[in-house]
Amino acid sequence: MRHKHSDYMHWSKTQSRARFNLATSGVASFPLPELPVDLKQLEINGDNSYGYAPLQQAIAAHHGIDPECVVESAGTSMANHLAMAAIIEPGDKVLIEHPAYGPILDVAHYLEANVKRFRRAEENGWAIDPAEVRRCITRNTRLIVITNLHNPTSVLTSDSVVREIGDLARSVGALVLVDEVYLDAVYENTPRTAFHLGPEFVVTSSLTKVYGVGGLRCGWILAQPDLAWKMRQLNDLYSATPVFPGELLSVAAFKRLNLLRERARGIVETDRKLLRDFLVEQSNLSAVSTPWGTTSFPRLLNGNADAFLNRLRSKFDTSAVPGRFFEMPNHFRIGMGVNTEMFAEGLNQLSRALILADGHTI
Numbered sequence: 001m002r003h004k005h006s007d008y009m010h011w012s013k014t015q016s017r018a019r020f021n022l023a024t025s026g027v028a029s030f031p032l033p034e035l036p037v038d039l040k041q042l043e044i045n046g047d048n049s050y051g052y053a054p055l056q057q058a059i060a061a062h063h064g065i066d067p068e069c070v071v072e073s074a075g076t077s078m079a080n081h082l083a084m085a086a087i088i089e090p091g092d093k094v095l096i097e098h099p100a101y102g103p104i105l106d107v108a109h110y111l112e113a114n115v116k117r118f119r120r121a122e123e124n125g126w127a128i129d130p131a132e133v134r135r136c137i138t139r140n141t142r143l144i145v146i147t148n149l150h151n152p153t154s155v156l157t158s159d160s161v162v163r164e165i166g167d168l169a170r171s172v173g174a175l176v177l178v179d180e181v182y183l184d185a186v187y188e189n190t191p192r193t194a195f196h197l198g199p200e201f202v203v204t205s206s207l208t209k210v211y212g213v214g215g216l217r218c219g220w221i222l223a224q225p226d227l228a229w230k231m232r233q234l235n236d237l238y239s240a241t242p243v244f245p246g247e248l249l250s251v252a253a254f255k256r257l258n259l260l261r262e263r264a265r266g267i268v269e270t271d272r273k274l275l276r277d278f279l280v281e282q283s284n285l286s287a288v289s290t291p292w293g294t295t296s297f298p299r300l301l302n303g304n305a306d307a308f309l310n311r312l313r314s315k316f317d318t319s320a321v322p323g324r325f326f327e328m329p330n331h332f333r334i335g336m337g338v339n340t341e342m343f344a345e346g347l348n349q350l351s352r353a354l355i356l357a358d359g360h361t362i
């Protein structure tokens with residue numbers, strides 16, 4: 001039987017909610033009335049067979065590339081699916097980072113790829129080590145997949161390392177898929193997309209995580225024109241045509257992109273400061289801190305993380321994402337940027353649960 005589901009997505013849709021929800025990865029919703037759009041002008045149908053030109057242009061302008069290289073998709077989820085499905089054939093070797101965002105692995109398995117892994121080591125700050133990629137790549141590798149920022153850790157991979165990965169890929173005729181859905185959560189000196197680094201790069205992203213307009217499902221792939229066309233045609237077998245009102249609203253969001261980003265930034269940065277102070281106090285947690293991103297991935301030093309998170313949810317009404325969804329069962333992921341009051345109380349509940357787990361009474 002082919003792999004046809006995502007344990008993480010199912011958990012996220014059915015088990016992740018709590019009064020104090022630290023199981024998020026995206027920022028607070030941006031209010032619709034603040035988008036520069038006259039809702040009376042919204043249309044249901046429009047000219048968007050292979051994408052709506054003004055939206056493709058907005059995405060292209062955002063990245064400083066040619067609209068020919070932009071493929072619209074339903075979120076980064078469909079972007080990753082389309083990109084991988086267009087590039088690989090069953091049995092092709094695909095090298096994916098470890099730990100990885102579960103649905104990326106699920107799609108690769110669904111497409112019957114021969115999935116290999118390269119390790120991002122916690123002791124190395126979760127950095128990508130090009131020597132490790134070199135050790136794992138072979139003449140048969142067709143695709144290397146990374147996330148930048150890394151989900152779950154929010155670690156940034158520098159252009160020079162991304163370029164090294166590109167050189168390795170090129171040396172065996174492979175491509176590199178870089179999922180950049182969190183990259184714009186680097187608020188200072190935001191790196192340019194890896195798409196500029198060479199033709200071996202295919203990039204996926206969306207407005208879903210950093211901008212607070214996830215419901216628009218505005219996602220995209222950046223690919224060389226031939227490959228971009230392959231993806232558009234493949235999409236004829238999936239969602240076929242984008243949702244036109246969503247495209248109109250997405251164009252409006254691009255007009256105010258900085259405003260959307262800055263609003264979220266305030267919350268993300270306040271939450272990050274709270275998280276830093278919290279982590280300093282915790283003797284049972286270890287975490288690699290980053291100055292950017294919307295997630296952090298602490299490790300529970302003593303005790304079973306799954307049991308701890310179950311208790312955290314049932315007794316403290318607080319949720320976080322179990323590390324098992326990233327193949328790291330002693331860790332868990334905390335999300336920032338939704339609501340600072342809720343975040344602060346979530347950390348407070350987390351610290352009470354940690355005291356209890358330590359054998360103290362509360």
Ligand SMILES: Cc1ncc(COP(=O)(O)O)c(C=O)c1O
Nearest residue numbers: 025075076077101147151206208
């Ligand atoms: C690395 C990564 N890629 C893709 C996605 C899916 O994003 P979207 O909501 O744009 O489909 C997520 C969502 O959490 C993610 O973390």
